Structures are given as C-alpha cells and as structure tokens.
Amino acid sequence: MxxxxxxxxxxxxxxxxxxxxxxxxxxxxxxxxxxxxxxAHGAFYMLGAFGAWLLAxxxxxxxxxxxVLAPLGVxxxxxxxxxTLIRRLSHLDPLYNFLLTFGVALAVQDAMRLKYxxxxxxxMPPEQLRGVTDIGPAFYPTYRIFAIVFxxxxxxxxxxLIERTRLGMIVRAATERPDLTRALGVNVDRWxxxxxxFGVALAxxxxxxxxPVYQVTPxxxxxxxxxxxxxxxxxxxxxxxxxxxxxxxxxxxxAAGQIIEIGGFDLGRYENALIFVAxxxxxxxxxAGLFGHAEAG
Amino acid sequence: xxxxxxxxxxxxxxxxVALALPQVIYPGLALDIVVWGLFAVSLDLLLxxxxxxxxxxxxxxxxxxxxxxLAAKHLGVPFPVAVLAGVTVAVLLALPIGxxxxxxxxxxxxxxxxxxxxxxxxxxxxxxxxxxxxxxLQAIPRTFPGLTLPSGSAAFYYAxxxxxxxxxxxxxxxxxSPFGHVLVAIRDNEARAQALGYPTRRYKVLGFVLSAALxxxxxxxxxxxxxxxxxxxxxxxxxxxxxxxxxxxxVGTLWGSVIGAAVVLLLRDWLSTSTLTLAGVxxxxxxxxxxxxxxxxxxxxxxxxxxxxxxxxRLPRGGSRPAPRAGQTTAGGPSAADGG
Numbered sequence: 001m002x003x004x005x006x007x008x009x010x011x012x013x014x015x016x017x018x019x020x021x022x023x024x025x026x027x028x029x030x031x032x033x034x035x036x037x038x039x040a041h042g043a044f045y046m047l048g049a050f051g052a053w054l055l056a057x058x059x060x061x062x063x064x065x066x067x068v069l070a071p072l073g074v075x076x077x078x079x080x081x082x083x084t085l086i087r088r089l090s091h092l093d094p095l096y097n098f099l100l101t102f103g104v105a106l107a108v109q110d111a112m113r114l115k116y117x118x119x120x121x122x123x124m125p126p127e128q129l130r131g132v133t134d135i136g137p138a139f140y141p142t143y144r145i146f147a148i149v150f151x152x153x154x155x156x157x158x159x160x161l162i163e164r165t166r167l168g169m170i171v172r173a174a175t176e177r178p179d180l181t182r183a184l185g186v187n188v189d190r191w192x193x194x195x196x197x198f199g200v201a202l203a204x205x206x207x208x209x210x211x212p213v214y215q216v217t218p219x220x221x222x223x224x225x226x227x228x229x230x231x232x233x234x235x236x237x238x239x240x241x242x243x244x245x246x247x248x249x250x251x252x253x254x255a256a257g258q259i260i261e262i263g264g265f266d267l268g269r270y271e272n273a274l275i276f277v278a279x280x281x282x283x284x285x286x287x288a289g290l291f292g293h294a295e296a297g
Numbered sequence: 298x299x300x301x302x303x304x305x306x307x308x309x310x311x312x313x314v315a316l317a318l319p320q321v322i323y324p325g326l327a328l329d330i331v332v333w334g335l336f337a338v339s340l341d342l343l344l345x346x347x348x349x350x351x352x353x354x355x356x357x358x359x360x361x362x363x364x365x366x367l368a369a370k371h372l373g374v375p376f377p378v379a380v381l382a383g384v385t386v387a388v389l390l391a392l393p394i395g396x397x398x399x400x401x402x403x404x405x406x407x408x409x410x411x412x413x414x415x416x417x418x419x420x421x422x423x424x425x426x427x428x429x430x431x432x433x434l435q436a437i438p439r440t441f442p443g444l445t446l447p448s449g450s451a452a453f454y455y456a457x458x459x460x461x462x463x464x465x466x467x468x469x470x471x472x473x474s475p476f477g478h479v480l481v482a483i484r485d486n487e488a489r490a491q492a493l494g495y496p497t498r499r500y501k502v503l504g505f506v507l508s509a510a511l512x513x514x515x516x517x518x519x520x521x522x523x524x525x526x527x528x529x530x531x532x533x534x535x536x537x538x539x540x541x542x543x544x545x546x547x548v549g550t551l552w553g554s555v556i557g558a559a560v561v562l563l564l565r566d567w568l569s570t571s572t573l574t575l576a577g578v579x580x581x582x583x584x585x586x587x588x589x590x591x592x593x594x595x596x597x598x599x600x601x602x603x604x605x606x607x608x609x610x611r612l613p614r615g616g617s618r619p620a621p622r623a624g625q626t627t628a629g630g631p632s633a634a635d636g637g
Contacts, residue, residue, distance in 0.1 A: 037404050037407075037408065085597065089596070092600075093403075094403070094404055095404060098404055099540065099544070099592065099596045100592075100593055100596045102537055103588075103592025103593035103596065104589065104593060105589070106534065106537065106592065107586045107589025107590050107593070109585065110583065110584070110586045111583075111585075114578050114582060114583055114586070226412055229409075230408075232408065233401065233405060233409055270419065272419045273420050275416075276415065279412055280397050283397045283400050283401070283409065284397065287400040287401060
C-alpha cells in the first residue's frame, strides 16, 4: 500500500462524499420545510445528469450553461410535483408522501430506461477542466477536484443562505414553529413550493456535476438514494452541517473500504456494505444520529 | 353467533379458492399469489398492527429464498427442510436488523430497514462464490422424501400450500393473541403501553422477527417453487412492491393483503402478455412505470384499500368493527391493555 494509491482513494472518497453532501443537503432542506422525505431525490439527481447530457446532445449546450439550465428545469418540475401531488397529502402522516415519491421515483426511472436504455452515456467535462493536476503524491483528474470544490462551495452558500439571511430566517422559523410564524404575519404556505423546488434543484445540480465523473444512466438515482438514507440516518435530518459532514464521512468510509485489505480479503467490493455497517454502529451508539436531537415519541 | 358463522364461511370459501386456484390459472401464477400473499400479510402484520413501515422486507424474503435454495441444492435436503433453513436465516437476520431498526421511529424506520435490505443486496451480489452473483442460483431441486416434484405442474403448489396456510394461520393467531393486542396498543400509544408495564421494545423486536419469519417462509417457497433465486428477490423494488400490495389490499386488514397481492400479480401477468402500446412503448416492458403510477394513484386516493373500502361500505348497516389503520390513532386508548 503506497501513498499514491491512498491519496487517490481519499480524493475519490471526497468526490463521492461531496455528492452525498450536496444531495443530503437538499433532502434536509425539503424535510425541514415539508416534513417529507423525498424518495424521488435520486430520480431528480438522475434527471439533472440526463438534462445536461440531453442539452449537449440536442443543442450542443456547453457544461457551463447546463449547470444552470438543468437544475432550473428540474427544479420547476419539482415545484410542479409539489403543487399537483405532494400538497394533497401534506395533512396526512408523512409516510404517505414518502410512498408517493417512491412511486414517482419508480415511474420516472423506468420511463427513462425505456426511452434511453440502460447503457451508460459518457459526458465530457468542459475543456478547461480536462487533464490532471498534481496533488503531491499523485496526479488527479482536474475535473474531480473542481467537483469537490464546487459542491462544497454550494453547500457553504446554502448554509449562509439559511443561517444568515432574512429569507433563511423565515424558512427556519416556518420549520420550527409554523403556526407561530403564521401568527407573525409570514405567509408560510407561499414558501413551501419554492423550498421544495430549491431542494430538488440542488439534487439536479449534483447530477450535472456527477455526469462527467460517472456515466449517465437511468439507475444512477436509485443507487444513490438508498446510500443517502444511510447518510441521513448517520447525520440526522435536523441540521445543514450534519448533512454535509455525514455526506463527506460516508464518502470517506467507502474510500477506506478500497484501501483496507484484511488478510488478502479485499473489502473494496463491499464498500457500499461498509456504509451500512457504519449506519448500524451509529444506530447503536447514537440512535438520533451524530448531529440529531433525540426524537420525541 | 352470526358473525362467527360468517367468518367460518369466509375461511372455508378461501380454502376452497386456494385448492381450486391451479385449475383456474396456471400453477406458477397460483403459487405466486399464495406466497406473495403471505409475504404481504407478513408486512401487514408489522405495518397494520405494529405501525412500523418496513421498506426493506425484501431482505427476509430474499435471504430466505437464497438460503432455502442453497440448502436444497448443496445439501440435497427435502423441500420442507430447505424451507426451514430459509426461515431460520430470515430470523437470524431479523434479530439484529430489527433490534437496530426499532431504535428509530416512523419515517426513519422505513429508511433504516431499506438501507439494511440494500446492504444484503450488495453483499449477495458480491459474494459470487456462494450466491452466483448476477446469475443467481439456478436449477434448485425440489425433492420430497422419496420423490422429485416435477416442475411447472400443480404438484409443488399442493405440496407448498399446507406450509403457506400454516404461515397464514400463524399471522392470524398472532393478531388475535394477547401479543397482537399489545402490539396494537404500542402502535396507538407507545408511552401508555410502556407505562402499563409492557417492555415495548421487546414486543416490537418480536413483532419484527415474527413478520420476517413469515416473509422468509414465503420467500423460501417462492424460490423453491420457481427453482431459482435471483438478485431481484432482494431488490428495493421488491420491498416497494409488497408495500404496494398491502396498501392496495388495505392496511391493517390482514386478508386484504392477499387480495392486494392477487390483484397486482394478475395485472402483471395480464400486462406481460398484452399487446397494448402507449406512446410507442409496449406496456409489457413498462412494468416499472405501471407500478409507479399505480402506487401514486393508490396513495393519493385509495388509501383504505380494497378490503378497507368494503368494510367501510358495509359499516353503516352495522356489524363489523372498523379496521385499524396505520398511522392513525384510535380514540379510547389501547384496546387490550387490561392484560397488564
């Protein structure tokens, strides 16, 4: 085991982790405002990646435009979903919306499979970011470094937006005490749809950034959503920092699986299983999650 | 009592239907209905009566299927023993998974169970030496002491039916036992059940394990009946499909789940041979889209399910008690808390 290999694995872990962070951040934002765990989050991530790929295929839209257009379009789609379906169930047990979004995810994923097939579609990184960069012990693809930095910058921006701006204050207030916020003259309901759209757009943004790293396939969303659930159980849905830190942590755990070899037994093939072992340990030691508060009831 | 007579007639009819089923539809589909029905009943036991939505029940259905298949294939045991091996593995997995999962509530419980099921999926996929990876286990023999059951005939159906009926009976027995009533009490008000002295966590784990055992029984019969165990058994869509069957049948109605399973399977069977096309796509390839859309429609406007709706229609004329529903607190507190 040498330093080069370790460095590459750690960076690969960070790449994965920053996608997990970006996506669980969106899940947390949506959960905070609507109390809905959005099962379709992975599907929106996949649609974001497909959006970028389709824009490039059909109209030769460059990456830098797709990174804006695809999340915008998918975000609008999310807002339509909230308006037409999710809203109807908002007065019921949140499990119903979990089931509803499961149905949506299944239908969307299968429809995309029927239309575009299961084959992965390659998507080239923008010209400025091709090639490799010297990271000391190794050379690493420049685009992947950009993906880490960009995703984390977006996370920081969202954190600022929610924790430090007036808009964020309203959203936080509506999350904590919707009735009291209403009594103070804030139209809480007006913010539900935009917040859902925003969370979905974050997922789509993750998809666009992921497109050049992984291949674009209809099942990419299903693969990531269940890992996201593990991230959410580890970090708790309560805080933004929790979502981001847990996301990165899970990425690094997967990377550790690649590095560690026990008696010739290669853990790398079981890296995803390792994530769920971590989840089990958190459930044992801190059932409410690393950053969560104990749930009532 | 009249009600009791009506119930007995109901069970007799169900038994006759079960016996006649392979004569009406082809035996493979009949077996599917019986075992998926049991799978759905096992989930309803947990969801409808324990108030716990497991979104990873494929873990037990699938692991038992593989275990039964391996036992039959490599050890050559007769099929009831293979089934027992499957149930044992399901129970052994359900103990730690249930113990860990019930540490979280409601929506988190659903996510945790789903995550554990996915972990089993990954491990099964990678453990190729044992499970055959993506190829799965092929050509699982079904030996009965003294004879080999021919495949594709009704013989295995009738051999498996007693075991499945045993599973159904166990579910019914559990729901109508003091244990089942405590489970309902915990669903409705865990704090109160705890205050009455019930170790609620232990009850929940026990309910989880019992449910997993029945799912395992169903999964073993499924794998042995079809002669193969594939990764699909453990896939998250399998967990979702069984949840759909339960909701379609009616959560908390137990037998409604069987109807839900039958409707879904008959629909899938019909679609797989249909020549319908929609927007240039043959519907028989679009099973995922169809399932997803049905899921959305049921959740939006058919939350009572078939059985629940029937009960509701009959209710004004008096007679039957309303079916318990998941996530809904019944007024008046735990119905059977007087045991403590």
